[in-house]
Amino acid sequence: MLVACLLAIVIFSVASPHYATSGNAVTVLRNSVELLLIGLGMTLLLAMGGIDVSIGIVMGLVAIAVGRIVSADGSPFLAIISGPLVGALLGCVTAAVIVLGRVPAIVGTLGLLGVYRTAIFVLLGGQWLSGLPSSLTDLLSTTVIGIPVAAFAIAIAYLAVWLALRRTPYGLHLLAIGNSEEKARLSGIPVVKIRFATFVISGVLTGIAATFYVATYRNVEMTIGSTLALDAIAAVILGGTSILGGRCSLIGTVFGVLLLRILQNGLLLIGVPSLWQPVVTGVLILGVLGFEAASNRLPLARFRRARA
Amino acid sequence: MKTLRNLQGPALTLALLCGLWLIVIVGLLALKPSVFNLGTVTTVLQFSTILALVGLGQGLVILAGGTGIDLSIGGAVSLSAIIAMLALKLGLPPVLLPAVCILAGAALGAMNGWLVNGLALLPFIATLGTFFVYSGVALAVTGGAAQSGVPAWLLLWGRGVVLGIPVPFLTLAIPCFALAGLVLMTTAWGRWIYAMGFNERSAKLVGIPVGRVRFILYVLSGALAGAAGLVSLAWLGSGRPNIGQNLELESLTAAMLGGIVITGGRGGVGGIFAAVLLLVTLKTGLLQLNINTVWQVGIVGALLVFVLLADRLSQRWRS
């Protein structure tokens, strides 16, 4: 993945004189903030053999809450706290249906997607939250020792999840459930607890993403987040996390998100119309994963796996 | 014994859906009797045709198991309609338009089938990829502009109504469902599909050509998407690059609501048919009562969750 990212960067730098500028790098990174956070949650969900297709709309719901707080009270700290909290709450709702109701995640979250969309409309009452005060923006777009707050937040989130995966039983349990839920249950893993917690974690991360969204765009419209879920899933599977569960790569997700955004940005810079962007996303998924699938079946790879 | 249980599930769902459908009808009757005329029936069936066709394709793919799913089905509807219209512009004789449209869909389906079978990609990933590609290409090659020039005789078919039933529904949707139902219930192919959905490994062991069946089902799903694209052409009078927008989710909803189990092996096409009618009747009813359309999305979503929960509960009771 790293190779693919670097390759893309080199090609675009050659093709467009404006590509390899620091300003453009900042643009790409800024465009990736929400997707990096949501993708992290999605990585855990997929690794567990779950999925959440309503995640973008959940971000929209949290953004409404954050936006309301920002516009009503003006206290940015309250908004920062409320984002993850509301996200956790919605994660609980999703988890209650999927985990406690024992409904297949893909269909269950599809149903919830409809319900949440209606909720967004009802909450907004047909109006947008636009031109929100910039108190939150001022707080979250500052830099600490030259590094933007968003980068810190993302680094902390990834580090925390990494530690949980590698240094606590949670990680082992998660992957075990992803491999086989039945076997995990038989070996005494608290399957329901772990699955519930993962949906809540994903909710919290989505809540943080929503906070940054409001800070960046100062606007909440009806269609907010409608394309995010599929983008996140695409980025995560590009990063090498298995959708069947049992395998996950956090760093892969980072590169998956960056690769998507680098390509979207780079293609526009070399003059490809934006309508082609979904096509590129699709070809990328098929190309990368198809190549991987094909090379896995080569004798050499089998040999290597057998030794490893 | 096993076959008995297999048949019971869909029959149960069917009964549930018919009951729900009656409730919607009766409720509507009580609230707004003026709704009931032949025109409303025509409207409901008119808007059911496309969804019924793609719902059937989606349902069949899921039924065969192996984590089967077709997320690209909406994109295939758009792209096959666009391919057909572009072929017409390039000098294709108009008589061949229907055939080209359906064949284009089948080819797109074959692509999915190859990715799933040949490359052994997971269906979710393969069709997510082709979803982006198909819907994206349809928009990008046309720049979003609708492609006009559908021959007049095709419009006659697409907009015709016989005894209150839209002709495309009568001549395309009903035969497709009847055929699919017949094949599933009475032929070896039908039993193969259920068997591989129920347990792929044992299906392979007893010599069912699992790979070939799966490939053909994806082609079929694509061809049905092509047929849906054709209906859109004949009805709207132009090829629209985003006609299939949201159909992947709607077809999935119809199939799930219709009692197809996401892991495969359980469900029937009758349920899909009933679910499509229920969904469109519900939408129509809400529109007739001038309820804000945003409630449709929520009610359909809630309905889906409820039916899934009901399925779980009934399983728990039985065991």
Next chain:
Amino acid sequence: MLSHLRKVLAASALSLVIAAAAHAADKHKVAFVPQLIGIPYFNAMEAGGNRAAKDLGVDFIYSGPVDTNPVDQLQIVQNLIDQGVEAISVSVLDASSIAPVVESAKAKGIKLFTSDSDAPDSGRAVYVAQATDEGLGTTIIDELVKRVGEDATIGIVSGEATASNLNAWIGFMQKQATAKYPKLKLLAPQFAGGTAERAAHISGDLMAANPDIKAIIAVASSTCPGVAQAIETAGKIGSVIGAGYCSPNTARSYLKSGAFGFTVLWDPEQLGYLTVWAGKQLIDGKSFEAENKIAGLEKPATYDAAKGILLLGPPAVFTKDNVDKFNF
């Protein structure tokens, strides 16, 4: 399970009764179908429609799709036809696919007309226009040239690629640029779909790709916040100006921060009023005068009989100096 669902349905049925009762009165019915519900622009039209309905003594029905999906829009129009609503106005999402419902309305003697976005040659009764497509396209280019000069690069960010009215505006922008300002470099339009986030990404990329860019036009009202935000976050206020067709409420803070130079729009509330008034005229079988003085409107509406267009009047240009006088 069944009883549970029954309860839910009973509850929803109850709310349906209440909603249905509101329309039970035996008045003439005029409907308006927007392109998308839940956006401030069409809400303002709804408000105008409601005001007109009160003044003129008709029932006003407002119903539209939740996605910019033409088939959903058709379904809504078809259902209004089946209900026997006497006059139905549509802000057309896609001009080429409206034909089936126009036919079915004619068969039932229902007046189907367009408002806000037109479908010429579809056989519609009249088009209630906020301004001509040409007027909108040329105004924005002329206003921009006043601010950035003729020798400039300008980007265009639109919403859905399939929206026929937005594409018509873009077409006239390009025409005006080639005809009147040969030095002006209008970049190819980019499409952001319906979300502000995508619009912001694309605007950011456009600015990176064209360091000499002087202005970005936000064509769909849903892209306005995204374009403005991208200019603000890139720190390009002053060197790049945004412009577009957005309501004063949406653009207010951006006009004040300088991210937006101006926006061009009519008063959608007035347009909604005119739409319902036109519907009433059609139901009553009255024809339109060349100039129609209407009690509820600020200015008389002109009628172009040859094209079948009822025109609200020239669009207004909002800048930071006058934006506070408006609230929609």
